[in-house]
Amino acid sequence: MAPDKFKGSLTAAEVAARVSAGLGVPAVELPVADGGDGTVDAAVACGFERVTAEVAGPTGERVAASYAWHPGDGTAVVELAEASGLRRLPGGPEPLTAGSHGTGELIAHAVRRGAKRVVLGLGGSACTDGGAGMAQALGARLLDAAGDELPRGGAALAALERIDMSGFLDLAGIEVVVASDVDNPLLGPHGAAAVYAPQKGAGPEDVRTLEAGLSRLAAVATRTHGLMGAVEHDDVVRVMGVAGAPGAGAAGGVGFAAMAFLHAEIRPGIDYLLGLLGFGAQVAGARLVITGEGSLDEQSLRGKAPVGVAQAAARAGVPVVAVCGRRSLTDAELKAAGIEAAYALTDLEPDPARCMAEAGPLLERLAARIAADHLAEG
Template sequence: MVQHVLVAPDKFKGSLTAAEVASRVSAGLGVPTVELPIADGGDGTVDAAVAAGFGRVTIEVTGPTGERIPASYAWQPTGTAVVELSEASGLRRLPGGHEPLTATSYGTGELIADAVRRGAKRVVLGLGGSASTDGGAGMAQALGARLLDADGADLPRGGAALKNLARIDMSGFLDIAGVEFVVASDVDNPLLGPHGAAAVYGPQKGATPDDVKTLESALSRLAAIATTTHGLMGAVEHDDIVRAMGVAGAPGAGAAGGVGFAALAFLHAEIRPGIDYLLDLLGFGEQVKGARLVITGEGSLDEQSLRGKAPIGVAQAAAGAGVPVVAVCGRRTLSDDDLKAAGIEAAYALTDLEPDPARCMEQAGPLLERLAARLAADRRLAADA
């Protein structure tokens, strides 16, 4: 039996999807391959699930600034849905620039609601690339929660409006009995404080220092009202860490502008390491069996990669199966020693072939095929087939 090469890359952001990367690498190798595009919960998670055999469901939802947009989630007939926040509520969905105070996660809630009504028994929520800092309030509103001011009026969407929150009415909340919610995220920030959603991620979404103060105050109000009027401490008692720290202080509560908080608070979700969970979901363990090599990668192999990003997760999973790993990327700043410590034997970058970053982005596909051919020659893949 001919051993295969497992090609399991993440996307090259801005140029190639994970599926396109896998296809180009396979074409350049010229040996038997199995393609398994992957993701860590951010952009491309739905595409990766679809490539692994899930179906795609597309509906119209509310974008981060209120416009109606088509957005997709992945669906498995056994009852598992994979919802990617960036599909409905991501930065890439902003039509005219950042809206740090008013952007909403409402559309993500609409995707979840559709999946639950379709009969989902498990919803995997990938967090990453969020356009909003609303503490997941928009998501909760889309699922039927009413966020009310002191006069009993519904709050407008967006994080800043939460400063006027007085009460949360859950009487019309979607029936989620019997549905398991899993948040796939490697972010461990709490909701509030110097390491929280507003302080750390607000500026990335266009928030000024004054905006950050406004959002921090608004998120504090959400946390206080939710904890005192909604009994959140009891809602998540299955998690000792959450019980000890409170929902707002739980690791991951600050993910995606605080959507992690709402997932813990209102969906009773469990937060799992993004890449590890998704590798299991996508069937990496089965596909790596009998492989002689795993090729992973992403657009930039850098210090951020070492913080639980997809290629490192792949390397760790492959190590457990005793299969060597090499990586392809657009560029890399990690040393050979850094890579080897992470379980990656070697890395091949497009900038090895083309030093101009702009041309690397424009010609990523053909360059990647050439890079894969070089990798195959270096590893003597054809000779060993």
């Protein structure tokens, strides 16, 4: 069992447990995530420790947020949504002022704990600040023309004049990996503001304001980030490349800051996390892999967890079926993605509200069908 969460209903671990209970055969539960909500929970369910710290929420209030810690190899899995996610907003959306400061605090906490690798999962963010808050929490100073520190949020970036990295946290020898399924650049019609800010409450004028702020951040980073002389030119070229790089627009532009300031490498979220969680070793010898998520739809085909699991299982020669709350993909689309069949809660209960409320028992019933269809012998 390697499912993602059923958002708003069950965690990935709860989905795996319910399916396991309904199958009636020996099974391994390996809940997964693609870098978004539930990434820390998935890592903890697979043996990581949960570490909790008090950090800034997206609007500045203090919240208790967690990251996953593996003491054996010093890997910390930091989920942006834990500190800077939409679910952390105390009230309604704050598209112009929400920030990523708390995510930087979690990274700093892990580094001071002795992390050798930081895996940053991006998804579910409340902010469109280009990762400015994250950088500030790690010691960068984002200054206006008067030398004053910028306030929180993407709108304030329009006044950015200079970035002072002299007090930035020393990350020498620490590998930083961004796990994300988003390939948007920072700017433009496919960028962080245009595509994702409306999902965070931004109207058309807000989108223009945020785009201007992100553009200013990219321009100032290009001008000021790096060393002196000829090496500065090389670094400037690198930073400019970051703004247009696939994934720079992830989580409101936090992907940009991770690459520009943390020298992070962006990896496809589900592929990287499957490796981190040991999927390859667990699937060896299995007769069937069961994956899934709340909704199997067109978004699932763009690097989401079920398709990533199906591709990894195919490399091991193990067939895959999926469970979901509802699905809009055809049988042909599923088979093209490597999924032999999909079992939806709506197959049993047409009322979506009841599917949400009774997801656990319904999943057990679906699992019994899967066992009959795919595991019965003789």
